[in-house]
Amino acid sequence: MSHLARAVVAAGLTAAANASSLADVCTISNIQAALPANGTLLGINLIPSAVTASAVYNASTGMAGMGGASSGITYSYCNVTITYTHTGKNDEVVVKYAFPQPSDFKKRFYVAGGGKSDDFTLSASSADNCQVVSPFRAPQHAFDYSYDEVALAGDGSINWDATYMFSYQALGEMTKVGKYITEGFYGMNNTKIYTYYEGCSDGGREGMSQVQRFGDEYDGAITGAPAFRFAQQQVNHVYPATVEHTMDYYPPPCALAKIVNATIAACDPLDGRTDGVISRTDLCKLHFNLTSLIGESYYCAAETSSSLGFGFSKRQAEGSQTSTTPAQNGTITAQDVAVAQAVYDGLHSSKGERAYLSWQIGSELSDADPTYNTNTSSWELNIPSTGGEYVTKFVQLLNIDNLSDLDGVTYDTLVDWMTVGMVRYLDSLQTTYPDLTTFKETGGKLIHYHGESDPSVPAASSVHYWQSVRSVMYGHLSHEDAQKELQDWYQFYLIPGAAHCGTNSLQPGPYPENNMNIMIDWVENGNKPSRLNATVSSGDYEGETQMLCQWPSRPLWHGNSTFDCVHDKASIDSWTYTFPAFKTVVY
Ligand SMILES: *[C@@H]1O[C@H](CO)[C@@H](O)[C@H](O)[C@H]1NC(C)=O
Ligand SMILES: *[C@@H]1O[C@H](CO)[C@@H](O)[C@H](O)[C@H]1NC(C)=O
Ligand SMILES: *[C@@H]1O[C@H](CO)[C@@H](O)[C@H](O)[C@H]1NC(C)=O
Numbered sequence: 001m002s003h004l005a006r007a008v009v010a011a012g013l014t015a016a017a018n019a020s021s022l023a024d025v026c027t028i029s030n031i032q033a034a035l036p037a038n039g040t041l042l043g044i045n046l047i048p049s050a051v052t053a054s055a056v057y058n059a060s061t062g063m064a065g066m067g068g069a070s071s072g073i074t075y076s077y078c079n080v081t082i083t084y085t086h087t088g089k090n091d092e093v094v095v096k097y098a099f100p101q102p103s104d105f106k107k108r109f110y111v112a113g114g115g116k117s118d119d120f121t122l123s124a125s126s127a128d129n130c131q132v133v134s135p136f137r138a139p140q141h142a143f144d145y146s147y148d149e150v151a152l153a154g155d156g157s158i159n160w161d162a163t164y165m166f167s168y169q170a171l172g173e174m175t176k177v178g179k180y181i182t183e184g185f186y187g188m189n190n191t192k193i194y195t196y197y198e199g200c201s202d203g204g205r206e207g208m209s210q211v212q213r214f215g216d217e218y219d220g221a222i223t224g225a226p227a228f229r230f231a232q233q234q235v236n237h238v239y240p241a242t243v244e245h246t247m248d249y250y251p252p253p254c255a256l257a258k259i260v261n262a263t264i265a266a267c268d269p270l271d272g273r274t275d276g277v278i279s280r281t282d283l284c285k286l287h288f289n290l291t292s293l294i295g296e297s298y299y300c301a302a303e304t305s306s307s308l309g310f311g312f313s314k315r316q317a318e319g320s321q322t323s324t325t326p327a328q329n330g331t332i333t334a335q336d337v338a339v340a341q342a343v344y345d346g347l348h349s350s351k352g353e354r355a356y357l358s359w360q361i362g363s364e365l366s367d368a369d370p371t372y373n374t375n376t377s378s379w380e381l382n383i384p385s386t387g388g389e390y391v392t393k394f395v396q397l398l399n400i401d402n403l404s405d406l407d408g409v410t411y412d413t414l415v416d417w418m419t420v421g422m423v424r425y426l427d428s429l430q431t432t433y434p435d436l437t438t439f440k441e442t443g444g445k446l447i448h449y450h451g452e453s454d455p456s457v458p459a460a461s462s463v464h465y466w467q468s469v470r471s472v473m474y475g476h477l478s479h480e481d482a483q484k485e486l487q488d489w490y491q492f493y494l495i496p497g498a499a500h501c502g503t504n505s506l507q508p509g510p511y512p513e514n515n516m517n518i519m520i521d522w523v524e525n526g527n528k529p530s531r532l533n534a535t536v537s538s539g540d541y542e543g544e545t546q547m548l549c550q551w552p553s554r555p556l557w558h559g560n561s562t563f564d565c566v567h568d569k570a571s572i573d574s575w576t577y578t579f580p581a582f583k584t585v586v587y
């Protein structure tokens with residue numbers, strides 16, 4: 001599993017007016033006429049001769065990972081490719097758009113971040129709405145690339161163009177160009193086009209980059225589990241392996257899996273309902289002690305599995321690690337618990353200063369899984385490439401795909417790596433700029449969500465950003481007043497039990513399925529949500545709707561069918577971090 005989903009960008013349109021047919025408008029000359037003249041969008045020179053346009057009829061919806069099930073809706077659109085160059089550079093950027101047939105156009109421009117392919121596939125969550133998918137290409141690279149493959153021009157030499165494009169620039173440009181063309185394409189004559197963004201994981205980070213950098217371009221943004229605070233986030237993937245290397249103990253993965261399962265079982269009732277879901281990981285953190293699991297037995301059958309690599313885009317699909325594990329049968333030891341506890345505690349320097357937060361207790365510990373060496377019949381170091389490749393390429397600036405070992409690597413080394421990445425990529429990949437005034441002042445609305453048991457991007461990472469925005473923008477107000485202000489335009493929701501950008505096979509909890517409709521209603525009709533509609537898709541409560549609590553309120557069940565959203569200071573405090581291992585503020 002990689003949170004660093006894709007270097008590919010998707011945009012979409014939503015529609016419904018106009019008389020002309022798709023065939024009438026979907027012509028190269030119509031697109032060429034709609035292009036902004038050079039000098040209109042400063043720095044972006046469109047290349048009219050490179051425009052392609054072709055009508056696609058009766059395509060069907062459904063895009064995995066976008067939060068919507070395939071609904072069998074068909075739609076017809078104009079498949080458009082636009083090429084531009086940055087003024088004074090000989091680069092080439094290709095963006096793609098899908099313009100819905102005029103009868104479907106609803107004056108909405110939809111950007112689906114973190115998109116993955118060249119195909120235009122419509123998310124059913126955007127149902128009768130959107131479409132456009134636009135895989136962007138970094139300068140001077142062929143269509144088939146992934147950002148991590150081009151991040152370095154050579155050892156020690158950062159490809160800053162590709163880095164800034166991936167960080168935020170390409171999406172912002174795609175939106176600006178796309179909105180401009182949309183007006184001409186449909187002959188809109190300055191009619192308001194509502195612009196929406198939706199994405200999770202790196203798509204969530206991309207969304208935050210847009211809200212931070214192009215705040216006046218978007219009316220609504222939905223960002224899930226953003227893989228931002230890149231410097232800390234990526235090195236954190238190496239942290240569990242470093243714990244094991246430091247302790248010189250590699251727990252059988254089955255022991256870790258049992259610790260997770262038993263923690264879920266123990267903490268599930270703390271939120272007031274026994275439903276297989278830890279809806280309050282904070283109560284689990286405050287009231288459950290992992291040492292109580294020592295001695296519990298576990299068993300896992302032998303299996304062969306593959307997991308994903310760094311996966312900025314195309315490489316994610318391939319499954320870059322295959323491993324075979326033998327049958328495991330044993331009891332949880334004090335050392336197993338010590339590893340799990342250290343992982344959940346998060347990285348601290350040798351002086352005991354906190355450097356980063358961690359996954360919530362009860363989240364899967366997949367980054368901690370060692371590999372099995374069949375020659376020695378023992379468990380050994382396994383460095384997830386999500387972290388390993390980040391360290392080699394982005395910190396050490398070596399064009400290799402993984403760290404080979406952790407020899408000489410201490411917790412302080414991880415802190416140093418985080419520091420290097422934070423300084424180097426502060427204005428690009430870090431993506432945590434906390435002043436969203438432009439977005440807010442131009443009427444932007446933000447729904448930010450995060451699976452509470454996300455094992456890849458820690459849920460507390462999102463909480464920390466929300467708190468940063470609050471303190472930077474409303475530092476002069478009391479927390480209560482600041483929250484009221486924020487709720488008018490920036491709402492944050494934790495999704496009980498959910499994993500990374502999706503449901504969790506270990507906890508049958510709710511997941512939001514119609515965020516786009518909620519956002520449209522907020523932006524266009526002024527219906528501000530106060531809770532987030534989510535649906536339970538498995539388990540005893542399958543089909544149940546849960547109106548999720550808006551942060552910082554937290555759910556507390558009474559009986560099996562209702563919960564309140566309560567304010568609980570101890571809970572909020574357990575989600576609140578400072579990072580004294582760094583000398584500067586970490587937003
Ligand atoms: C805009 O600039 C690009 C690149 O310099 C050039 O290829 C293109 O022809 C120009 N467009 C027009 C309409 O002159
Ligand atoms: C698309 O589907 C509609 C309705 O089923 C049908 O009438 C039309 O012929 C189809 N168009 C194409 C190009 O297949
Ligand atoms: C969209 O257009 C591009 C460029 O011509 C083409 O490569 C691609 O196959 C088209 N996609 C569809 C679904 O027609």
Ligand SMILES: *[C@@H]1O[C@H](CO)[C@@H](O)[C@H](O)[C@H]1NC(C)=O
Binds near residue numbers: 189
């Ligand atoms: C566009 O709007 C302007 C100002 O309202 C109006 O004068 C003009 O006729 C309109 N053009 C079209 C094509 O509707």
Ligand SMILES: *[C@@H]1O[C@H](CO)[C@@H](O)[C@H](O)[C@H]1NC(C)=O
Binds near residue numbers: 254255298300505506
């Ligand atoms: C943990 O729970 C899951 C789902 O309930 C189950 O498939 C898995 O075998 C369990 N693992 C262990 C080690 O008990």
Ligand SMILES: *[C@@H]1O[C@H](CO)[C@@H](O)[C@H](O)[C@H]1NC(C)=O
Binds near residue numbers: 289290291
């Ligand atoms: C958990 O229990 C162990 C053993 O009783 C104890 O040493 C440890 O301090 C406890 N941890 C917490 C966080 O209370």
Ligand SMILES: *[C@@H]1O[C@H](CO)[C@@H](O)[C@H](O)[C@H]1NC(C)=O
Binds near residue numbers: 299329330
């Ligand atoms: C696991 O080991 C115990 C003790 O050696 C044994 O009784 C049990 O049958 C084993 N279970 C499995 C599923 O192999």
Ligand SMILES: *[C@@H]1O[C@H](CO)[C@@H](O)[C@H](O)[C@H]1NC(C)=O
Binds near residue numbers: 373375
């Ligand atoms: C196991 O031994 C074989 C033969 O010596 C060797 O090629 C292989 O690399 C070893 N595997 C590991 C994981 O050490």
Ligand SMILES: *[C@@H]1O[C@H](CO)[C@@H](O)[C@H](O)[C@H]1NC(C)=O
Binds near residue numbers: 383403404405
């Ligand atoms: C990265 O390298 C480490 C150490 O050699 C190894 O354990 C791990 O499996 C590698 N990961 C990948 C994805 O190749």
Ligand SMILES: *[C@@H]1O[C@H](CO)[C@@H](O)[C@H](O)[C@H]1NC(C)=O
Binds near residue numbers: 513514535
């Ligand atoms: C929640 O969303 C579902 C669709 O996912 C919808 O059917 C239901 O009416 C919504 N409920 C509320 C209370 O908004």
Ligand SMILES: *[C@@H]1O[C@H](CO)[C@@H](O)[C@H](O)[C@H]1NC(C)=O
Binds near residue numbers: 274275559560
């Ligand atoms: C809630 O459901 C559990 C089963 O999960 C049941 O044992 C319990 O009696 C129920 N409580 C109420 C108040 O209905």
